[in-house]
Amino acid sequence: MSQITILIGAQWGDEGKGKWIDYLGQDHDIIARFQGGNNAGHTLYVDGEKVVLHQIPSGIFHPGKIAALLSGVVINPAELCKEIQMIAEKVQLNPENFLISEKSHVITPYHIRADQLSESSLNRPIGTTKRGIGPAYTDRSQRSGLLMSEFCNPESRKQWIQARRTESPLFRQSWEEDQNLWKEFESSATMLAPFICPVEARIRRQLSEGTRLLLEGAQGTLLDLSHGTYPYVTSSHTIASGATTSLGIDPRRVQRIIGIAKAYVTRVGEGPFPTELHDEDGRLLSRQGNEFGATTNRPRRCGWLDTVAMRYAAEVNGFDEIFMNKLDILSAFDKISIATHYHHPQLGDINTFPEDSRILSGCVPVFRSLPGWKQELKTEGTFADLPQEAQNFIREAEQLCQVPITMAGVGSGRNDYLKLK
Numbered sequence: 001m002s003q004i005t006i007l008i009g010a011q012w013g014d015e016g017k018g019k020w021i022d023y024l025g026q027d028h029d030i031i032a033r034f035q036g037g038n039n040a041g042h043t044l045y046v047d048g049e050k051v052v053l054h055q056i057p058s059g060i061f062h063p064g065k066i067a068a069l070l071s072g073v074v075i076n077p078a079e080l081c082k083e084i085q086m087i088a089e090k091v092q093l094n095p096e097n098f099l100i101s102e103k104s105h106v107i108t109p110y111h112i113r114a115d116q117l118s119e120s121s122l123n124r125p126i127g128t129t130k131r132g133i134g135p136a137y138t139d140r141s142q143r144s145g146l147l148m149s150e151f152c153n154p155e156s157r158k159q160w161i162q163a164r165r166t167e168s169p170l171f172r173q174s175w176e177e178d179q180n181l182w183k184e185f186e187s188s189a190t191m192l193a194p195f196i197c198p199v200e201a202r203i204r205r206q207l208s209e210g211t212r213l214l215l216e217g218a219q220g221t222l223l224d225l226s227h228g229t230y231p232y233v234t235s236s237h238t239i240a241s242g243a244t245t246s247l248g249i250d251p252r253r254v255q256r257i258i259g260i261a262k263a264y265v266t267r268v269g270e271g272p273f274p275t276e277l278h279d280e281d282g283r284l285l286s287r288q289g290n291e292f293g294a295t296t297n298r299p300r301r302c303g304w305l306d307t308v309a310m311r312y313a314a315e316v317n318g319f320d321e322i323f324m325n326k327l328d329i330l331s332a333f334d335k336i337s338i339a340t341h342y343h344h345p346q347l348g349d350i351n352t353f354p355e356d357s358r359i360l361s362g363c364v365p366v367f368r369s370l371p372g373w374k375q376e377l378k379t380e381g382t383f384a385d386l387p388q389e390a391q392n393f394i395r396e397a398e399q400l401c402q403v404p405i406t407m408a409g410v411g412s413g414r415n416d417y418l419k420l421k
């Protein structure tokens, strides 16, 4: 049992983190999101019903748990209010079970407009979710952002809006043309105010009393602002060290770092993706895996498991183990491929993930092909309950990723998993 666990997406997001946060939530007292905003979409099934959460941490459905949003998060207040109302039948949020950091930053209608504008005017769009994430983090780095604590104080909120209206023509335009959104924005402050508190200090104090904490990442390692495939990344630090920065804690106190990966790879938005498939196999992955964005409903690009990228993700995060999701999706295939390394026309064979996106774009994956199992997988049990071919796939992937694969997700249900170790 670990006191502080960090859960990270090992690929480009959409690895199915929601399912495992829900699972691990049982053994933790506090579940905290440490970065990102409502660009994320965590899908989970509660009592057989599908729930998609964008901002509230996915562990909230276990009774008696505390969910928290830490300083590194950006919040769309009106959307958060809607989410709180959406889950109200399943769980009532109150200042005891839901905490919002006073240091988290606010996404305003202006930020959303700025995101949409830059996506439509860039020669090279990033393919963002257009939720205002990048511009909100830009304001934060620029030191002109709006803190959640200021947002909930009517006087400081007004001052901030007034100052920005004076400074920025685009802000003025948004203020004039997005009045409905601004009204909704301002009125959500009353509902959110009771949740605002010095979360980080409170968690640090509770840790010293033995509380167990799960730090929940959004997006994935390859979308990290520093270590992802820049510029095709999100604007926050998605890797494990992002969690300790957001909380403000001695990184050495973290005992367990788990990487969540799919048994194949998907990516939404633009940017290099070496194992991407444009053939019937890719379409089959998309169909079987129902690979459409939980936030934007965009079709996800699909490809085979990339162990070069996985080794890199394991290195930058320090994964102790990997939970591998959606193994059942591969049941449809006669043959399954795994990328073992890349080949670059000028640089030759490459075993380590190129951190320069231009080099990465020139890489062609080299695959190892394995026989498929072509049968339904059992939805509970252990490694021994997998067909021989699926066992081989896991062994091979584990050896190539150089990290133990300890769990396998084999269905969308809350309990559809195999304990491999």
Ligand code: IMP
Pocket: 012, 013, 014, 039, 040, 041, 126, 127, 128, 129, 130, 131, 132, 133, 134, 218, 219, 223, 232, 233, 234, 235, 268, 269, 270
């Ligand atoms: P942004 O986070 O909206 O600025 O988008 C930047 C990049 O991150 C785009 O490629 C998005 O598709 C991607 N992205 C953002 N959030 C998610 C997510 O939750 N899952 C997968 N991709 C995401």
Ligand code: MG
Pocket: 013, 014, 015, 040, 041, 042, 043, 294, 295
């Ligand atoms: Mg998602």
